[in-house]
Amino acid sequence: MPAFSAHRLFAAQALLSTGWAEDVLISVGGDGRIAAVEPGQVPAAGDEATTGPVIPAMSNLHSHAFQRAMAGLAEVAGSGDDSFWTWRETMYRTVGRVDPDDVEAIAAKLYVEMLKGGFGRVVEFHYLHHQADGTPYADPAEMSLRILNAAHATGIGLTHLPVFYAHANFGGVAPNPGQRPFLHDPDRFLALLQRLVPASARVGAELGYAIHSLRAATPGEMRTILGEAPVSGPIHIHVAEQTREVEDCLAWSGRRPVEWLLDEMPVDRRWCAIHATHMTAQETERLAKSGAVAGLCPATEANLGDGIFPATDFLAAGGRFGIGTDSHVATSVAEELRLLEYGQRLRDRRRNRLAAPGASVGRTIFDAALAGGTQAAGLGTAGIQVGARADLVVLDGANPYVAAASGNQILDRWLFALGGEAVRDVMVAGQWKIRNGRHDREEDIDRAFARVLSKLK
Numbered sequence: 518m519p520a521f522s523a524h525r526l527f528a529a530q531a532l533l534s535t536g537w538a539e540d541v542l543i544s545v546g547g548d549g550r551i552a553a554v555e556p557g558q559v560p561a562a563g564d565e566a567t568t569g570p571v572i573p574a575m576s577n578l579h580s581h582a583f584q585r586a587m588a589g590l591a592e593v594a595g596s597g598d599d600s601f602w603t604w605r606e607t608m609y610r611t612v613g614r615v616d617p618d619d620v621e622a623i624a625a626k627l628y629v630e631m632l633k634g635g636f637g638r639v640v641e642f643h644y645l646h647h648q649a650d651g652t653p654y655a656d657p658a659e660m661s662l663r664i665l666n667a668a669h670a671t672g673i674g675l676t677h678l679p680v681f682y683a684h685a686n687f688g689g690v691a692p693n694p695g696q697r698p699f700l701h702d703p704d705r706f707l708a709l710l711q712r713l714v715p716a717s718a719r720v721g722a723e724l725g726y727a728i729h730s731l732r733a734a735t736p737g738e739m740r741t742i743l744g745e746a747p748v749s750g751p752i753h754i755h756v757a758e759q760t761r762e763v764e765d766c767l768a769w770s771g772r773r774p775v776e777w778l779l780d781e782m783p784v785d786r787r788w789c790a791i792h793a794t795h796m797t798a799q800e801t802e803r804l805a806k807s808g809a810v811a812g813l814c815p816a817t818e819a820n821l822g823d824g825i826f827p828a829t830d831f832l833a834a835g836g837r838f839g840i841g842t843d844s845h846v847a848t849s850v851a852e853e854l855r856l857l858e859y860g861q862r863l864r865d866r867r868r869n870r871l872a873a874p875g876a877s878v879g880r881t882i883f884d885a886a887l888a889g890g891t892q893a894a895g896l897g898t899a900g901i902q903v904g905a906r907a908d909l910v911v912l913d914g915a916n917p918y919v920a921a922a923s924g925n926q927i928l929d930r931w932l933f934a935l936g937g938e939a940v941r942d943v944m945v946a947g948q949w950k951i952r953n954g955r956h957d958r959e960e961d962i963d964r965a966f967a968r969v970l971s972k973l974k
């Protein structure tokens with residue numbers, strides 16, 4: 518036992534890495550990690566009794582923070598044939614109107630919302646690097662530093678992924694004007710990563726990187742970056758989100774996007790394939806066997822009309838997945854996991870698609886997304902066990918649905934009948950960030966965010 522425990526939490530029910538347990542004393546060390554987990558205890562004087570069941574906080578494996586400011590603003594019908602591609606034009610207009618102060622304010626608001634939704638960490642897939650006309654800021658890392666600031670100010674854990682983006686389509690097509698704030702050549706991108714190594718370490722953020730998509734980088738550029746990147750963290754890429762991307766990839770290479778990625782790149786546990794919506798049975802099997810995580814963003818994929826990920830086949834092949842909120846039309850664990858399961862039900866016209874017979878769907882997909890999110894965030898261990906970071910969620914024991922539930926029913930009630938309102942307290946790395954549904958910097962963060970929204974009207 519450590520000499521000093523920052524917290525001694527007593528929970529009537531807790532979801533440990535070994536399963537549900539009762540009367541659990543969770544000791545958190547001064548280093549923010551779990552020092553001891555002891556079921557079957559009696560609370561002692563000075564122990565903090567949690568007001569409801571304790572479960573692990575989830576990693577949100579895919580975020581473009583600035584897009585939160587436009588969530589809900591792309592819901593006016595256009596030509597009758599609106600798609601991802603017409604939505605992207607709205608997104609590019611937002612990009613052209615936000616400066617570093619705005620991005621920091623949006624990210625801070627979003628990260629508080631994520632904490633309240635049950636996430637303890639965000640993986641920021643960050644491609645908005647420069648000014649609207651493409652001119653780098655005086656410090657080329659300015660926008661990344663603002664993301665680090667927002668995460669630090671709110672206390673959410675951060676895995677930062679600066680994104681390489683150079684082209685408009687397969688075959689090195691020249692970028693269009695709306696893409697100017699995103700662009701690098703490999704040398705400048707590698708310099709950005711180098712600059713962010715100490716900056717990330719200073720605030721305790723993990724650092725990896727992303728290739729925006731196979732559309733946005735040539736094979737040669739990808740190989741240069743993979744060979745020379747000065748970081749060993751996770752590697753993420755958007756792939757096969759849209760059928761047009763599949764058609765364009767076939768026209769360019771004769772292969773489909775996931776097929777090309779698995780053939781040409783050293784895809785392994787370090788990788789996360791964001792969306793991977795459109796795969797053949799063979800691609801599904803190969804991606805599952807690669808050890809990479811599929812980064813699923815069900816609310817955004819539904820909002821954009823992307824399609825339905827083949828989750829039943831992918832899980833049957835042993836695939837790993839995690840969840841992300843991507844464009845942030847939703848910001849909670851419950852909404853993403855519920856939509857993941859519902860997409861499969863709607864496709865198959867059957868119920869309970871992602872659990873084995875007799876198993877709880879909520880528990881099955883929560884456990885899977887926790888493990889996949891942990892891997893995709895570049896963390897070693899998660900869950901409530903000795904040595905893991907103390908990233909914890911306390912569900913609201915005063916909520917009658919939660920109060921009357923036990924074990925896996927708690928997760929099924931939360932994910933399928935409740936939502937963010939069931940999250941009461943959230944601890945990140947041993948510090949309470951949400952108490953009784955509130956963040957202690959919430960008023961300032963809301964004020965700054967309101968200023969940005971009034972500017973974007």
Ligand SMILES: [Zn+2]
Nearest residue numbers: 579581755843
């Ligand atoms: Zn994305």
